[in-house]
Structures are given as C-alpha cells and as structure tokens.
Amino acid sequence: GSGGGDSKAGAAPAEVRLGFFPNITHATALVGVEKGLYAKHLGSGTTLKTSTFNAGPAAIEAVFSGAVDATYVGPNPAINAWSKSKGKAIKIVAGAASGGVFLVVKPGITTPEQLKGKKIATPQLGNTQDVALRYWLTEKGLKADTKGGGDVHIVPQENSQTIQTFATGDIDGAWVPEPFASRLIKESGGKVLVDERDLWPNKQFVITHLIVRQEFLKEHPDTVRKLVEAHVEANDLIKSDPAGSARTANAALQKLTGKALKPEVLDSAFKNITFTDDPIASSLVTSAEHATKVGLLDQVDLNGIYDLKILNEVLAAKGQSPISDK
Amino acid sequence: MAADTHARQIAGLDALELAPARRAGLLTRAWAGTWPVALAVALVLAAWELVVLAGWWPEYVFAGPLTTLTELGHRLGEAEFYQALTVTLRRAVVGFALAIAVGLVVGALVSRIRPLRRAVGSLITGLQTMPSIAWFPLAILLFGLSESAILFVVVLGAAPSVANGLIAGVDYTPPILLRAGHMLGFRRLTLYRHVILPASLPSFLAGLKQGWAFAWRSLMAGELLVIIANRPSLGEQLHFARELADSPGLLATMIVILVIGILVDRLFGLADNALRRRWGLHQVTA
Amino acid sequence: MAADTHARQIAGLDALELAPARRAGLLTRAWAGTWPVALAVALVLAAWELVVLAGWWPEYVFAGPLTTLTELGHRLGEAEFYQALTVTLRRAVVGFALAIAVGLVVGALVSRIRPLRRAVGSLITGLQTMPSIAWFPLAILLFGLSESAILFVVVLGAAPSVANGLIAGVDYTPPILLRAGHMLGFRRLTLYRHVILPASLPSFLAGLKQGWAFAWRSLMAGELLVIIANRPSLGEQLHFARELADSPGLLATMIVILVIGILVDRLFGLADNALRRRWGLHQVTA
Amino acid sequence: MTAPLTEQAGGRVDGQQPAVRLQAVSKTYGQGKASLLALDNVALDVAPGEFVCLLGASGCGKSTLLSLVAGLDAPSAGRIDVDRRRIALMFQEPALFPWLTVSANVEMALRAKGLGKRERRARAAEYLEIVHLGGFGRKRPHELSGGMRQRVSLARALAQDADVLLMDEPFGALDAMTRDLLHDELERIWRERDLAVLFVTHNVREAVRLGDRVVLLSSRPGRVVEDFPVTLPRPRRTDSAEVAEQAGEITQRLRAEVMRHGAAPNRVPQEATPDGP
C-alpha cells in the first residue's frame, strides 16, 4: 500500500502522516507539533496528519501497512522493522534524543555485587534497556539468563508496573528510561546506581529517532526534507530554550494523555535527556552487537539502515557539520 | 384451630421464591430498589478506606476513595471527559450494532445448515478466544489508522458471542414449537422469523449481554490502536492512567467503566424482565 | 397415485430440520464430520494464498500460508513450544476451574436472594466489561509477582460469565418445574440442587463457554503480567510475536490459539449433545 | 348464598378437624382493568380420609383452587388451613423433569424421606408397576406418550406418601380401560393410607365412581354452587347403573349452571365483581 503517496514521484503529497508517542523522549515531535513547525515547513500544499502510538509495535504495524509515512520510535522497533523486512521497509533519517536511561535501585544497594540474588526490572525482554542491563551485568561478572535465572533475576515488565512493584518491594531495581527513572527516584526513594550515559562514548546513545517508509522516501524526498527541516528546528528550539520547551512538551502531553507530568519529574527527566539530530549510529550498532552477544538477537546486518543524506544537507544549509552514519 | 397455616409453612425464603409479586406502592418499590445498592456502595467505600488507612501500600500505588473520587469529580467537571465518553460510547454502539448484525447472520446460517455447522461451528468459539491484540496487525492492514480498524476489532470480539447465543437458543428451542410452526406452514426463513428467533430470545439476549462485554473490552483495547488527536476516548484514558502508573486516574476510569457496565446491564435487565413477563416466567421467581 | 408423497413435501432443508437423525455407519458419519472441516480449511488456505499472491502487502507484513505453516512446523518441533503450551493450558484450566467455583457461588447467591441481586446483580456485568489490564495493578498489589496474580485476572475475567449464565438459567427455569420441585418437598439448597441447577444446565453451559473465552483472553493478557523464569507461555509468545512485528510468528500463534479454541468448543459440543439427547431435544434439530 | 354451603361443607366433618379448610377464599389474577376474579368467596372442608371430587366448567378455577391449597400461590382474600400434614399435588400437566429418567423422576418423590438409593429405586419400580409402566423406568419423559407421562406423574404423586393428595385431572389423557384399572389402584391406596383427596375431573362418572362428595364450582368467578354427597356403596363400577344415574343428576345441574352463564360460558366479565351479584 502506498497510503498518502497519491501523486507521482517527486510531487508533493497532499498529506503526510507522522507518528510519535506521547512520551517525554519524543519531545522533539511534541514541541514540533505544538509549535506548528512541521506544518510551517510543509507549507500549504501538504497537510500534516499526526498519529500517536502507545508503543513501538503499533507504530511499526502502521509503517508496514502504509498507514503512516514517518514516525518517531526507539532503537528496538527500528532494528526490528529493518531486520523483519530484510532492509526494505524503513530508513532512519534523523536522530532525536539521547540518554535518559538509568539503573535505579533500592537505597541499600551501592555496588554491582550487591545485586546478586536481586530482582531487576527492564521494560521488555530484548529491548535496548534489557540488552544494556544484561551486557553491563556480564561485564561486571554477573550472570543472568534470558529466562530470569542466574545471579541476577531480570524481570521484564511494563514500566508502569515497575513503578508499582518497586514501591511494593517486589523488585529491587530497574533499568528504565525517563520519566520512569525520575519517578522511581522522586516517588519511591530510589537511588541511581548506573547512568547509562556513562557507559557510552561521549555519553551519548540513541533513545529516539525518526524513521521514514522507504517507499515514501523514494517518492517524496522533498517532503521528507521538509519534515527533517522541521525536526531540526524543533531540536534547535529545545536546545535554545529547554525550560520553555519542557513546558510546551508537557502541555502537549496533557492534551494527548489527559495527564501532565509533575513539575519535578518533568524537570529532572528533561535534564537527563539530550535532544540531538545525531542518531548516534555507533550506539545502535553496538547495542545490536551486545544483543547478539547476550543471545537475544540473531546476527543482523544494519548496513544501510541510515539515510542521513537529507539530514546532512539540511544541516549543511544551516552551516552545521555533517553527521556520520557509522 | 391448631393447624399450621400455610402462611407459616411457606415463610422465609420460600415465600419469596414462590409468592407472586404483589405490586407495592411506587415509593416502597423505589426504596426496595435503592437501599441494597446504596448499602453495597457504602460497604465497598468503607472497606476501601479501611485498606488505605491500614497503610499497606503508599497512596500513589493504591489511591484511597477520597483521592479517587476527587479525581473523578475533577474529570466530571471537564469537557474532555464528556468528549471521551461520547466518542467511546458511539464506537461501542456502532460496533455492537454491527456485531449483532454479523452475529445474527452467521448464527442463523450456522445453526441451520448442517455442513456449515460442522465446518465452522467450532471456529466461532475459536475466534472468540482470540485476544484482540492478535487482530491489530490485520485491522491496520485492512483499514489503516481509522475508526474502521477499531470497529473491526470490536466486531470480531463481539459477533461470536452473539452468534453463539443464537445457536444455543436455536438448539434449545422446544421441539414441540418447531413442530407447531412446521404445521402452520412455516419453513426455513419464516420458521426462523416466527418460531425459532422468538423462542431463542432469552438465550439470544444472554448472548447479547456477553457480546456487549466482549465488545466493550475489545473496544478498550482497540482504542489504543488509533489514537486520534483531539479525540480522547475512555480506552485511551484507561491505558494512559495505567501507563503512567496513575492510581487515582486508573481507579476513576475503572469506576466510570463499571458505572457504564451497570447501566447497560440495567437496560438488558429491562428487556429481560419484559421478556419474562411475556413468557409468564415472572410469576414464580419475581 | 398422483398425490404428492410426503417424502417430496418435506424435501430439502425441511427434511433436514425435521427428519429424525438416522444413525448411519461409522465411516459415513466420520466422513460427514470431516469433509466440511477439510473443505473449510482448504478454502481458507486457498483464499489466504491468493491474497498473498495478489501482492497487496509484502510478505514481511502479511506472511503467506507456506511461511506460516513452516514457522508453525518449526515450533512444533521444539520442546519450548510444548512447555509454553503446558504452562498456559495449566493456568487456563486452573483459572477456569476457580472461575467456575466462584461464578457458581456468586450466581447461586445473587439469583435467589433478592436484595443481593438488587445490590450487586448489575455489578456482575459491570465487572465483565472491565478490561483485564485494569486489574493488573490490583493483582500485583494483592499477589505480588506470582502465578496467583495471573489466576486472579483470569478468574475476574471468567467468573462473571459463569455467574451470568447461571442467573439467566435460573430466571428461565420453567415455573412448572419449580412448582413440582416445591411440591416434592425441595426447598432452598435442595431445590437448587435437584431442580434449578439441572434446569439451568443448558444456559449454564452456554455461560461456561463464554466464560472460557473470557478466561482465555484474560490469560493471554495476564501472562505478560508476570514473566516467570524458565516458564515460557503462549501469551508471551503472542505478545513477542507482535512486539517483534513477526508476521509468521504471530499467525502461527494465532493458529495455535484457534486450534485450542476449536478443540475446547468440541468438548463443550460433546457435553451439549449429551445434554440435548437427555432432554429429548436432539430429535428434531439433529 | 355461600353461607349455607359453608355449613353444609363444614357439617360433614363430624367434629373432627378437617385436613383442609378453605374459608371465604378469593383469588384475583392481575390488576386493574385486566384483573380476573378466578375464585370468589369459596368455602370448602376436606376431612381426613375423605375423597372429594371437584367439578366445574373449563376455566372455572379448579386448578387455581388446588394450587392455593398446595401453598404454591397465596389467596387474595380468605384463609386456608391445612392440618400439619404433607401435601402432594399432581399437576394438570405431567410436569416431569426432562433431564431425569422416568424412574429417577419417581425417585425424586422419595428423596425427601431420606431413603437409600437402592431402596428408592425399588420403590419407584413398584409405583411404576402400579401405573402399568413397569419396564419403562430407564426411558426419558420425551420417549413416552402423553398418557404414559401422565401416569408417571401419578406414580410420582403417589410415591410422595402424603396425607393430603391433590389431583388435577389425573386420568384425562387415559383410555377407559387403563382409567378403570387406575381407579381401583387409587381407591386401594386411598383406603390403605387414609388419604384426604381433592380430585379435579371433567368426567362426572369418574367423580361419582371415586368421591365421597362431589363439589360443583360455578364459572368466573368460581364459587361452590352445590355439594353432592355420594353414598353409593363401594366398590363401585364406572359403568354401573347407579353411578350412571347419579352422574346424570349431577350433569343436569352442571348443565344448568353452565347455561346460566349463556352460550359462551368463558367470556371475560366486563368488570371484576368482587362480591358477586
């Protein structure tokens, strides 16, 4: 299906459908939509239609079926979509956010050794945080198998459930993204044992990026360029006015989910996330390697998953240096 | 006379079971209908408050009645709540209506055509056990990100119940009535319309009730499929309340869902009472 | 004799409707039971393959029957599949059994005690419409990360159906049988045991069938609640298949769920046939 | 009008406490305009060991009266006293439990007595033998003919071993032969057990054949219009001349009663007449 691509290659489509999650790590989209940046860049010929998803699978289903043309997602769904479609379905055209992931534990725990025999939650078996935790544990000489056994018991469960089980003492820690990390700290007195940024070169690793349907990219490169322009402007806005952007994002969240984040959680979470146009390709590839190493992913060839040509053109036009897809 | 009077013999529960319903005054009846509900609500609230006061869990994990009701009151004061309610109810009604239509046709065909029944009869229950999320990819493939995708999931959830209710009713139609209908010259469609359908009505109604429950649950899941901007829905609210581990929000949404479920049950109850009155079943158990 | 014979008058569908079931040979009957199913499966596979051949969607979005069946065969060859199946089925059976017990007790009480019915009768349908995910937080609070939490969700999903089935059956018990039971000296519990329960059996069975569907769906959702070490489950597999956008995996899991649903329906079908034979309902519609 | 009848009925009790006593019993079905006065100010006594037959046009309230006595329904006015005894009621329909075999249906009547399973089965077989259905115990109700079902229902009522037996057209669906045989059986059991029987029938000869008294009900509202004592010596035979003669008399009276209501005896009265004309 070619969804919104109802015109010939090159011509602007009547509509572009963009997906994102009502989630603080998707602040680029939240701010961009709230401030009308996408609409502005797309111009009058093309209308923006946004779709919000509750999680990665729904977003990928929508991309696969041609129901959206571009969407913000995390690294896992992107790798999935790439490998399941054998490199045919999507391209990553820009990065959006980095960081904002922590291992939060009960106050008593201060060293990795103390995690022995403890239960640690991750958002989902085999997702980036799950892989990161497992890899980190092997580095520290602790064993954890994919079935929940070993020195440390890894309990994959939804983040909301983590909030609850951490409070009731069912788990001893969690490797989770924002805003859940901040909530564990602020609400349940959790302590940060690991800031995942510390594990990566330049303290940078991808948490959100923008993917586009390959077909759409082929047919409407200009429209994608306009999307990327808006995307870059949104990130620039966030960088230049973090406090204001945080409020904008929170207002958008309120609109979408009916519930805004508490100010202290919002501030702390926003501070821990870096918004960047760089998809930090190296972290994606390394993460995939780690996943393979801990036995959660078959060897996957990520070569060609990035198409940063448009991004680099946009950056060049703004006089910024190009970004590598390696 | 020392003999026991019957009034005493059938006292208590049995009197209740067998005595005919005497029409009491309107006020008395209203009161009889209200106090048990009021009492039940009061008991639940009290127990809930007690649990919270016991302090087993922090309030942000398990909100107390006060917090929850405040949250609910807050929501009731906002236009968004009513928008969400309208959107969800509209979807539920449309989806359910479609499911009834589909279920009726499928149930009617399957119940009377033997090879078809052999072929796909069991499939109906099979489909019923299929969780909604399994249909999501197909729904999106077929309908894209549209209302239709939601309705598709709702129909797939509810239609099997409706069909199964009808089939059960048909199977348990008293043979003597079928024979009577046959002798009156009714065949196939007319037999269906004049004999089988009315005779199956009680069972069909039960199927509808179950179908509504399936439809509603499927809807709650399905509303996450397509989150349409500026069109809030109950399913979405439920999900986000949970996603954000927002205990008062979750409990408030649960109350709303419960209340809707109860109201719908009352509607079914009215239909059911009318039916039983017609069939002369109310006299004994009323 | 030029007159129409009856054989001709009741030809076709009506003969099927009204003629008594003649017991045919074992082989003939087996064949009559098999060919419609075989045909249905063949038709579905053919249609599926056609859709895939038409190429509307790439294979990674909507896997064809060959890919899916290969994937399924692959799974069937692995021990993990059988572990998952065992775990899930055990949970389903235990949860369902609990739900039946709870549903029976609640249904029996609510159907016969009038104030209770007024108070919580409608709540049953209310609870039935509550999506499983709404119960997750409560399940965890009450049972921690354990099997019990899963069972809790399953019971809450299925028990209302069972109770509602029983209540419907009780409401539609023919008054004459209640009166007969009363005259035989049965009261309350004995009336229940000897008259009302058996008379409600058809409706109760229908309720059980719906209850199973609810139990199964709740289980599929609930199995994500507590992913326990070394214990794979069907619900988990379904979820992961979707999570990983793994179309063949998802379809294979759906087939497994469908087959289980169909088998369970057959079990219910057997019970139902036995019941109808007893009641003398098979003669006309068989 | 009913007062002398009450005395007449009461007079037959001979000082003994009646097994069943109805005093000024009325029964109205429904409410408002659609209401129907089925029984009006009925007084009736049945002495222990007495066999009372009830006659009346179709729809005059006979079944209603039995279900009031059985306690299945409450009278709208008046008072019903039943001596502390077990009552059995044989309904106008067979009212068998379709999910039980014929034998099990009869056994249900024996459950209340706390008999063992085997004992119950043996007793049920005896009763089925009495109604000439020996050997049909393992069939199910739907496999029986109408008359056979009625006999199972009779066996069940007899098996209850009650002190007061209410019977609503128990032999209506039976051929004359079987009926005669069952008359003998019923009479024997009534004698042996010293039963009080209230027996509804449309067959006047049957009433005379069996009853100590034949009570005639009027139509809509049902009232006791006549109470015929039957003093013929027992055993009586349905086709004997004496029975025929008395039956003829009663039929005359019945005919007059029905005629009094006009050619269409079952028209709904324009208004319920709570106290009669």
Add this chain to the structure above:
Amino acid sequence: MTAPLTEQAGGRVDGQQPAVRLQAVSKTYGQGKASLLALDNVALDVAPGEFVCLLGASGCGKSTLLSLVAGLDAPSAGRIDVDRRRIALMFQEPALFPWLTVSANVEMALRAKGLGKRERRARAAEYLEIVHLGGFGRKRPHELSGGMRQRVSLARALAQDADVLLMDEPFGALDAMTRDLLHDELERIWRERDLAVLFVTHNVREAVRLGDRVVLLSSRPGRVVEDFPVTLPRPRRTDSAEVAEQAGEITQRLRAEVMRHGAAPNRVPQEATPDGP
C-alpha cells in the same frame, strides 16, 4: 391379519382417491435393544370428507400415527400418501407460542394465507368466539387454564383452513358441557368444509358421536385391529341411547384387546417384534 382390514378400509373409499392413505406403515423408535416398535404394518385410508376416529390404549401409537401422516416424522417402513392438500394437526399438548397473545397465536395460522393484519385479527376473533374464548384474545397462554389453552389450540387448527385435519385428543381437558358445544361446532365446520378428519380420542362415545368410522388400534406394537363403521344418522347426541349402545360394543372390543395384553398393558416387550407373532 391386517390384509382384510386394509381392504375393509380401502373399500370405504368408493373409487374416490383417498385424502390420506397409509400402506404397511411401521415405525420403530430408537435402536438396538432399547428400540420400540410403535406402529406395525398399519394400513389406513381416509376419504376426502370422511371423519375417522382412532381409539386405542394409552401408548399404543396414536400420536405417532398422526405425526407420521403430518410429515413431522418419517415411517421406518411403508408408505404414506397424502393427497395434495393442506394438513392441520392439533397436538396432544396445546403447543402454543408462549411469547404471543392468544389472538396472535391463532393469527399465526392465518399468516400463511397472506391475509392483512386487520383481517387476520378479525378472523382470529371469530375462531376464538367459536371455541368460547371471545374476549381472551389479549391474554397470554400462561394466563389461561389448561382447558382454555386446549381450545386456543383448537381455534388455531381450525383457522388453518386445511383439507385434512388431524386431532390428537382435542377435547381431553374439557368438561362435558363445553365438549358438547364444541362437538357441534366441529361437526358444522367439517360439513361446511368437507374436511377429512382423523380424530384421536379416549372417549368412545365421543368417537361414536362424531365419526363415520371408528378405528381401533392394538397396543405395542400398534396395529389396526378393528374398523367399526358408524351409520347412525346425524345429528347425533353424545348422551343418546344409540350412541351409548354402539359405544358399549366398541368398549367391549377395546376391553378384550387390552386384556389380551395382560393386566399391565404397557409393559415393554422383551424384544421388538418387527413382523408380529
């Protein structure tokens, strides 16, 4: 044994095509050991416009025979031909639709004829009037007495306006008076419409009062054992001496037939005897 009877039955047709013809009809219920031969090699003709009454002990297969003729069941052997005519069957039970009012129940019989709603209602009212239930049209079946329900069922059967009318103990639950009135009505309608009637009853007088022929069935297996022509001039009266006399004769024969089967006429035969002794 049945061969001469067949001829006797066939002889009455006088060259005309019979409305109903049964030839060597047998019906077995069930299978194997539990099987029961309900009808055995029955031959019977009913001429157009003929009124045939069927007598027999309880459970001898009368209802089975009617449902075979009505086409509700298929014979196990033999052949049933019904002249291209509409058949109406009044069941032994009332078989009313509980969800419909009395009037609507009767109207159902008129639907097949494509009458308009108002016309249907008017006609239904007429038929209810005929069975003396005028004014009860808006009640529901459960609000009627047993005999009233039976009359509604009669009204429904009459309303069908069929050419062949099968009636299974239609007046079993009625008092003698109402019965007499309905006999007259039925006879009138039979005359006017030139109906072929097959009428099951346990009342021998009723059979003689109404029938052109009275056919006697034996018990288990049901066979035609005798075919009495009734030549009394019409109009006849149930309580007339002639009717009583002929009824007496038939009763004698019936009694002999039942006796032939022993005191317990309804014992299950040890083995099904497909071809008779």
